[in-house]
Amino acid sequence: MKELLNFFIEVGKLKKMPRTGFVWLGIKNPETIAQHTFRVATMNWILARKVKPRVSLDKVIKISLVHDLCEVYAGDMTPYWGLLPKDKKKRREMLKRWIRLPQNVKIKRDREKFKKEKESLFKLIKNLKPKLKKEIMNCWLEYERLSSKEGRFVKQGDKIETLLQALEYWGSKANTPVIGWWEEVGDLIDNPILIEFLKKIENFFYKKEKVNGELKFLLELGKLKIMPRTSWAIRNVKNPETIAEHSFLLAMASWIFSQGKRLDLEKVLKMSLVYEICEVYAEDATPYDKFLRSGKKKETLKRWPRFLMKEKERRFLGDYKKGKRALEKITLELPVSLKKEIINLWSECKKRKTPEGRFVNQVYWLVTYLQALQYFEKDKKFPILAWYEQMREFIEDPILLELMWGMEKKFLSKRI
Amino acid sequence: MAEKKFYLTEQGLEKIKKEYQDHKSLKLTKTKGEIPKIWHSEDINPEYLSFREDLSFLETRIAELENILKNVELIKPPQKEKRGIVNLGAKVLVGVDGQTDEFEIVGSLEANPSLGKISNESPVGNALLGHRAGEEVVVSSPIKTVYKIKKIRYQNI
Numbered sequence: 001m002k003e004l005l006n007f008f009i010e011v012g013k014l015k016k017m018p019r020t021g022f023v024w025l026g027i028k029n030p031e032t033i034a035q036h037t038f039r040v041a042t043m044n045w046i047l048a049r050k051v052k053p054r055v056s057l058d059k060v061i062k063i064s065l066v067h068d069l070c071e072v073y074a075g076d077m078t079p080y081w082g083l084l085p086k087d088k089k090k091r092r093e094m095l096k097r098w099i100r101l102p103q104n105v106k107i108k109r110d111r112e113k114f115k116k117e118k119e120s121l122f123k124l125i126k127n128l129k130p131k132l133k134k135e136i137m138n139c140w141l142e143y144e145r146l147s148s149k150e151g152r153f154v155k156q157g158d159k160i161e162t163l164l165q166a167l168e169y170w171g172s173k174a175n176t177p178v179i180g181w182w183e184e185v186g187d188l189i190d191n192p193i194l195i196e197f198l199k200k201i202e203n204f205f206y207k208k209e210k211v212n213g214e215l216k217f218l219l220e221l222g223k224l225k226i227m228p229r230t231s232w233a234i235r236n237v238k239n240p241e242t243i244a245e246h247s248f249l250l251a252m253a254s255w256i257f258s259q260g261k262r263l264d265l266e267k268v269l270k271m272s273l274v275y276e277i278c279e280v281y282a283e284d285a286t287p288y289d290k291f292l293r294s295g296k297k298k299e300t301l302k303r304w305p306r307f308l309m310k311e312k313e314r315r316f317l318g319d320y321k322k323g324k325r326a327l328e329k330i331t332l333e334l335p336v337s338l339k340k341e342i343i344n345l346w347s348e349c350k351k352r353k354t355p356e357g358r359f360v361n362q363v364y365w366l367v368t369y370l371q372a373l374q375y376f377e378k379d380k381k382f383p384i385l386a387w388y389e390q391m392r393e394f395i396e397d398p399i400l401l402e403l404m405w406g407m408e409k410k411f412l413s414k415r416i
Numbered sequence: 417m418a419e420k421k422f423y424l425t426e427q428g429l430e431k432i433k434k435e436y437q438d439h440k441s442l443k444l445t446k447t448k449g450e451i452p453k454i455w456h457s458e459d460i461n462p463e464y465l466s467f468r469e470d471l472s473f474l475e476t477r478i479a480e481l482e483n484i485l486k487n488v489e490l491i492k493p494p495q496k497e498k499r500g501i502v503n504l505g506a507k508v509l510v511g512v513d514g515q516t517d518e519f520e521i522v523g524s525l526e527a528n529p530s531l532g533k534i535s536n537e538s539p540v541g542n543a544l545l546g547h548r549a550g551e552e553v554v555v556s557s558p559i560k561t562v563y564k565i566k567k568i569r570y571q572n573i
Binding site: 396398 | 476477480507509512513515516517518519520524525527528529530531532534535537538539540541555559561
């Protein structure tokens, strides 16, 4: 358990790692690797549904979640690593275009990058159980070496998501670095579904055509990358975790912690990815909302708010309805079967209706608690007691409880 | 290894039974009607795939529900002399640090803490079991949270 927890804490560092390419290009507060991975995983899932012959969706999601894990230690090695001039202006000019190199240089650089990243990933997973370690490494190798249809799909989807983000930063104006990403995808993308999706991106950003379907949904999801979680914002946490980052960790944790359980993994992964997307419109509700308006903020936030059953029911139903309405809005333009699937997954989790729903719901709280404990470690004034109390009511799965005890042992001293 | 027992309230059991019946009739309706053809020109027919997906979802859920119904243990109100003690099915009013909270102790299938229904396997649910009104229950270290039991009641009594 200790190894699992340590691995997970290390993975959480991706929430604080901005994507190098965007930093170099002068974007203020660019997306983090965790934010990027969240949308890569969701995008690849919903587009891979259409691929024929079929690809394994749980594998697509797992590979997406794993594809950048090596960056925890290796850093974000872009194709420009080691080649950029020190002069800022020259650097910017170089970054504007996709880098072109002779094939023998490409092969040499690829080998070096591969070696460094593989070592980094190995360092990250070395203490995990052999089966899990092998699974993570294989997922990464399939992506890196393009050795399976799922790996190839994720690699291409990864580049498209980056292009989409670049377009969100710079728009369709001429003479921006976006051209570099267009050149990159032009070299790489061969999957018909992704080619069709790229066309939609082009039509929307350059020909100003109406956006619909999956693209509209994914653009909405992009808002979660910069949307801070209310629970942290109301507690004045600086640079708080965003919803996209939390969702990435939730998916990762749900997968890793479900080892050995009889659960439908594909469902668990999808459920984790969609559980918080309603926040795009519903806002991240907390049980404190009413109190915060009353002016007794500081005192109230110290403890978990208590209510009678009827009031709990009223609040839950209000929250559920609001969330469902928001989900209906965000999924409005998706194919009907996907829309139905997403709403059902969310509802199962929210209401703890199925084994997968009960599990992911508890993992959601556990991952939140871990972040709270990390904030507490940094700032002892952080009101950890409220979380501490709540977790003892919300978590009951034996494996998750064991992890929770481990987390408390690591982060809470005996005198609180 | 013994099968896991599923503790359910009467209401919870009714819900599971209804869901089981609904899923079974849905499966019947789906398989009774015209099954979409596997091939649509040269590609696999998307309607067929969606049909298979729905069916496999239904079958998994039906198997899950059958397992629950096979291993169910109904939560019954305790005998008169034991009604003053917290057990499964009890609604418990507690005082926590000057605030009042209310829980219903249920099995994990029905637990939804946002609705006040907490599992007998959660640390708080588990700690409250076996205690009486007036007693103070301390829930695990390192932080001492005291739950003072104010009132215990059982439904349908």
